[in-house]
Amino acid sequence: MKLAILGAGTVGRSVADLAGEYGHEVVALADSTNAVIDADGIDVDSALQRKIGDEPIGISDPEDAFETEYDVLVEATPTTLDDAEPAFSHVKRALEADRHAVLANKGPVAERYEELQTLATDSAGSVRFEAAVGGAIPVLSTIEDCSPETVTAVRGILNGTANFILTRMAAEGLDYEHVLAEAQDLGVAETDPTFDVDGTDVALKLVILANVLADGGFTLEDAAVEGIQSIPGSALDLAAEDGRTIRLIGEATRDGIRVGPRLVPENGPLAVTGTRNIVQIETRNAGSLHSSGRGAGGPETATAVLSDVGRLPQR
Amino acid sequence: MKLAILGAGTVGRSVADLAGEYGHEVVALADSTNAVIDADGIDVDSALQRKIGDEPIGISDPEDAFETEYDVLVEATPTTLDDAEPAFSHVKRALEADRHAVLANKGPVAERYEELQTLATDSAGSVRFEAAVGGAIPVLSTIEDCSPETVTAVRGILNGTANFILTRMAAEGLDYEHVLAEAQDLGVAETDPTFDVDGTDVALKLVILANVLADGGFTLEDAAVEGIQSIPGSALDLAAEDGRTIRLIGEATRDGIRVGPRLVPENGPLAVTGTRNIVQIETRNAGSLHSSGRGAGGPETATAVLSDVGRLPQR
Numbered sequence: 001m002k003l004a005i006l007g008a009g010t011v012g013r014s015v016a017d018l019a020g021e022y023g024h025e026v027v028a029l030a031d032s033t034n035a036v037i038d039a040d041g042i043d044v045d046s047a048l049q050r051k052i053g054d055e056p057i058g059i060s061d062p063e064d065a066f067e068t069e070y071d072v073l074v075e076a077t078p079t080t081l082d083d084a085e086p087a088f089s090h091v092k093r094a095l096e097a098d099r100h101a102v103l104a105n106k107g108p109v110a111e112r113y114e115e116l117q118t119l120a121t122d123s124a125g126s127v128r129f130e131a132a133v134g135g136a137i138p139v140l141s142t143i144e145d146c147s148p149e150t151v152t153a154v155r156g157i158l159n160g161t162a163n164f165i166l167t168r169m170a171a172e173g174l175d176y177e178h179v180l181a182e183a184q185d186l187g188v189a190e191t192d193p194t195f196d197v198d199g200t201d202v203a204l205k206l207v208i209l210a211n212v213l214a215d216g217g218f219t220l221e222d223a224a225v226e227g228i229q230s231i232p233g234s235a236l237d238l239a240a241e242d243g244r245t246i247r248l249i250g251e252a253t254r255d256g257i258r259v260g261p262r263l264v265p266e267n268g269p270l271a272v273t274g275t276r277n278i279v280q281i282e283t284r285n286a287g288s289l290h291s292s293g294r295g296a297g298g299p300e301t302a303t304a305v306l307s308d309v310g311r312l313p314q315r
Numbered sequence: 316m317k318l319a320i321l322g323a324g325t326v327g328r329s330v331a332d333l334a335g336e337y338g339h340e341v342v343a344l345a346d347s348t349n350a351v352i353d354a355d356g357i358d359v360d361s362a363l364q365r366k367i368g369d370e371p372i373g374i375s376d377p378e379d380a381f382e383t384e385y386d387v388l389v390e391a392t393p394t395t396l397d398d399a400e401p402a403f404s405h406v407k408r409a410l411e412a413d414r415h416a417v418l419a420n421k422g423p424v425a426e427r428y429e430e431l432q433t434l435a436t437d438s439a440g441s442v443r444f445e446a447a448v449g450g451a452i453p454v455l456s457t458i459e460d461c462s463p464e465t466v467t468a469v470r471g472i473l474n475g476t477a478n479f480i481l482t483r484m485a486a487e488g489l490d491y492e493h494v495l496a497e498a499q500d501l502g503v504a505e506t507d508p509t510f511d512v513d514g515t516d517v518a519l520k521l522v523i524l525a526n527v528l529a530d531g532g533f534t535l536e537d538a539a540v541e542g543i544q545s546i547p548g549s550a551l552d553l554a555a556e557d558g559r560t561i562r563l564i565g566e567a568t569r570d571g572i573r574v575g576p577r578l579v580p581e582n583g584p585l586a587v588t589g590t591r592n593i594v595q596i597e598t599r600n601a602g603s604l605h606s607s608g609r610g611a612g613g614p615e616t617a618t619a620v621l622s623d624v625g626r627l628p629q630r
Contacts, residue, residue, distance in 0.1 A: 018600060022462055136601035138457050145456055145622040147337055267582040269607075285333060286451035286618040289608040292584070299600040307460040 001100075001309055002041075004028040004065045006090055007076030008051050011104045011131070014298030015074055015305050016044045022306045024072075028065035032077075035060040037068055066093055072100040072309055075108075079204070081220060084108045091116065091127065098124035098315060102308045104131035104301055110204045111219050113211040124315045131304035133205045134158055135295040139279050141307065142291065143212060146283055153282040154209045155251040160275030160295045161189045161196035162228050162248040166236070166261075167273045170245050175233040188275060198227035199248065199259040206252040206259060214254040226260035239263055245271055316415075316624055317356075319343040319380045321405055322391030323366050326419045326446070329613030330389055330620050331359045337621045339387075343380035347392075350375040354383060381408055387415040387624055390423075394519070396535060399423045406431065406442065413439035413630060417623045419446035419616055425519045426534050428526040439630045446619035448520045449473055450610040454594050456622065457606065458527060461598055468597040469524045470566040475590030475610045476504045476511035477543050477563040481576075482588045485551040485560050491544060503590060513542035514563065514574040521567040521574060529569040541575035554578055560586055 001024050005012050008031035016026050025041040036047045036058025051057045073094035075087050084107030091101040091108055096119070103109060108116050109129045120127045130140045134156075143151050157163050161183060168179045180197070183189035195201045203223040210218045228248050239245050245266050250259040264270040269290055272278045277295030282288050294300040316339050320327050323346040331341050340356040351362045351373025366372045388409035390402050399422030406416040406423055411434070418424060423431050424444045435442045445455045449471075458466050472478050476498060483494045495512070498504035510516045518538040525533045543563050554560050560581050565574040579585040584605055587593045592610030597603050609615040 021465070021600075136461075136598075136604060138453070138460060138604070141456070141460055142453050145453060145625060146451075146618055147621075147625070150336070150618070283451075283618070285336075285614040287609045287615065289451060289453070289606065291604065291606045293604040294602045300602065303461055303465070303598070303601040306462075310460060310462070 001025075001071040001312070002027045002069060003072050003074050003309070004068055004070035005074040005076060006030050006062070006065060007078070008057055009076065009078065010298040011301045011305070012074070012076035013048055013051065014302035015076060017048060018299065018302050018306060020044070022310065024306070024309060027068045027070050029057060030062035030065045031057050032062070034058050035062045035065050037064055039068060066097070070099060071315070072102055072312065074102050074104070074305055076104040076305070079106045081107060081111060084111045088112055092119055095119040095123040095125050095127065100125040100312045100315070101127045102131070102305055102312075103127070103129040104305055106132045106204045106208060109211065110207040113218070114216040117216060126312055128308035128311065129208065130308045131301050133208050134277055134279055135293070135297060136300035136303050137277055137279055137291045137293040137295060138307065139209070139281070139291065140212060141311065142281060142289065146286065148213055150284045151213055151281055152284060153251060153253045154206070154213070154279060155249065155282070156277065156279035157247055157270065157272055158202045158205045158250055158277050158279070158295060159196050159248060160277060161193060162202070163272065163277070164188050164275045165197070166228060166231070166246055166248065169231070169233055170236040170240065173233055173237065176229060176231060197229050199225040202248060202250040202259045203257060206250045206257040210252040210254065210257050213252065218257065223257040223259060228261055231261055240266065247271060316340075316386040316627070317342045317384060318387050318389050318624070319383055319385035320389040320391060321345050321377070321380065322393070323372055324391065324393065325613040326616045326620070327389070327391035328363055328366065329617035330391060332363060333614065333617050333621060335359070337625065339621070339624060342383045342385050344372060345377035345380045346372050347377070349373050350377045350380050352379055352383060381412070385414060386630070387417055387627065389417050389419070389620055391419040391620070394421045396422060396426060399426045403427055403431075407434055410434040410438040410440050410442065415440040415627045415630070416442045417446070417620055417627075418442070418444040419620055421447045421519045421523060424526065425522040428533070429531040432531060441627055443623035443626065444523065445623045446616050448523050449592055449594055450608070450612060451615035451618050452592055452594055452606045452608040452610060453622065454524070454596070454606065455527060456626065457596060457604065461601065463528055465599045466528055466596055467599060468566060468568045469521070469528070469594060470564065470597070471594035472562055472585065472587055472592050473517045473520045473565055473594070473610060474511050474563060475592060476508060477517070478587065478592070479503050479590045480512070481543060481546070481551070481561055481563065484546070484548055485555065488548055488552065490548040491546060512544050514540040517563060517565040517574045518572060521565045521572040525567040525569070525572050528567065533572065538572040538574060543576055546576055555581065562586060
């Protein structure tokens with residue numbers, strides 16, 4: 001398939017980089033100011049070199065990406081909340097032009113789910129968003145395959161930054177501020193880590209999951225959210241004395257979304273360590289399915305995008 | 316889709332039982348001697364009642380199932396080795412009639428993989444076999460979605476009977492024969508548990524995985540297999556002193572298949588307990604994906620069959 005990729009950050013660049021390996025062609029790659037476009041397939045390596053070298057990625061306007069003969073619009077611009085713009089409009093244009101849209105961007109799916117589904121229903125194109133939840137872990141495709149109606153709850157650890165911080169606090173007996181600084185040095189936490197540590201990132205992913213289970217009805221405002229910034233090191237020591245530790249757990253059912261720190265058994269399935277994520281899918285007929293893996297990262301998230309591309313029907 | 320189900324054991328009955336929930340119709344259900352057939356959909360509850368009550372499941376010949384207007388043949392007869400008959404011929408007939416075939420039966424996929432693929436290539440129908448590996452755990456669909464070429468190895472615990480026995484031996488300090496008898500009483504081990512405890516069942520599943528990774532080339536004869544029957548209780552005590560336990564682990568790569576008891580960290584991901592299974596998929600771009608869940612059981616395996624049905628293309 002021919003891919004038009006909007007967003008040349010970590011994820012967009014990785015999708016461009018790996019597309020050929022999965023048999024697809026990149027006809028456009030755009031950041032917020034420029035785009036490189038070639039109907040016969042762009043020279044991905046040169047484009048990535050320019051971007052990393054801080055040169056303009058191309059000589060075209062990002063708008064021109066929509067004029068190419070792309071099959072799939074890959075939306076990998078930074079996630080925005082509330083009106084989820086400009087991502088929502090990008091996806092709308094693609095679907096109204098009867099093209100497919102594959103999102104790594106959480107905004108449209110968390111905040112304007114029903115509108116998105118209506119656009120998809122009226123389009124010859126489809127919308128998929130595996131990459132918006134759980135990085136490389138196949139969460140949404142698993143739910144889709146076992147039929148959302150048979151899923152009763154989805155629970156898990158869905159933010160690697162928060163999990164890394166809690167893992168280190170427990171392992172070293174250090175306090176939150178100290179470990180956050182360490183995480184930022186390592187590139188595991190961003191300069192502004194707010195959404196990762198206050199639970200918003202997890203909440204967005206769970207809102208998406210609740211929307212899938214209930215076929216819409218939820219936005220970020222519906223989530224009860226508590227983060228990890230106020231956890232003292234002593235809380236983890238106390239937990240350890242009882243054979244437990246603390247993890248930032250999110251849970252989504254058809255009734256709602258809750259995110260917050262929870263005590264979990266130290267050696268149980270929910271005590272994944274470091275930046276790893278885990279998702280538990282509770283089903284009516286097949287018990288509990290657990291999937292763990294890398295929840296974030298360029299190549300990891302790109303594999304989820306390309307997995308979605310592979311599951312698109314012919315238009 | 317209209318399903319013709321061959322095999323009315325635990326799996327066949329569960330597929331018939333759950334088909335309606337997934338929006339499908341059962342037009343034929345056959346055991347080795349009889350069949351119940353109705354082009355408008357059989358009365359599943361009555362058929363299951365007759366089977367469980369030891370009455371003939373229907374008044375038709377199993378052969379007649381092939382004469383119905385089915386879309387998907389579900390092959391759920393007991394797994395046989397070597398020529399994998401009669402399952403192979405069943406699947407051949409379906410594909411040659413341009414129908415789909417979904418297998419819970421491991422035989423054709425482990426022992427005659429290339430012949431099966433050739434039949435599928437020449438057919439308007441497709442062949443899928445998620446239910447042959449790992450019960451409810453989506454192993455093959457995950458590999459398919461992330462692209463088999465990017466998968467370097469698949470490893471895991473794929474037999475619940477063996478895993479239950481080892482879990483109990485470690486937990487209670489009991490010996491193998493004792494725990495086997497307990498497992499048989501509980502219905503976790505069969506009257507003839509050979510394939511479960513000697514590693515053959517795991518080996519078959521790994522042969523299937525190796526065939527998927529390498530696009531054919533393997534049969535059961537290629538697997539180096541060791542079971543759990545000779546493990547003394549003392550071996551588990553010794554392992555525990557070192558913070559480890561013993562699990563029956565199988566591994567498949569493009570180079571071959573190995574099955575045998577291995578020492579694993581007591582609290583590591585590979586130390587799943589009881590009848591639970593776990594699969595680790597090693598990928599080139601996305602690190603390691605772990606999936607655990609119920610590896611066997613009627614409803615569990617049926618969900619894998621029905622997930623496959625949902626992923627079939629239109630003929």
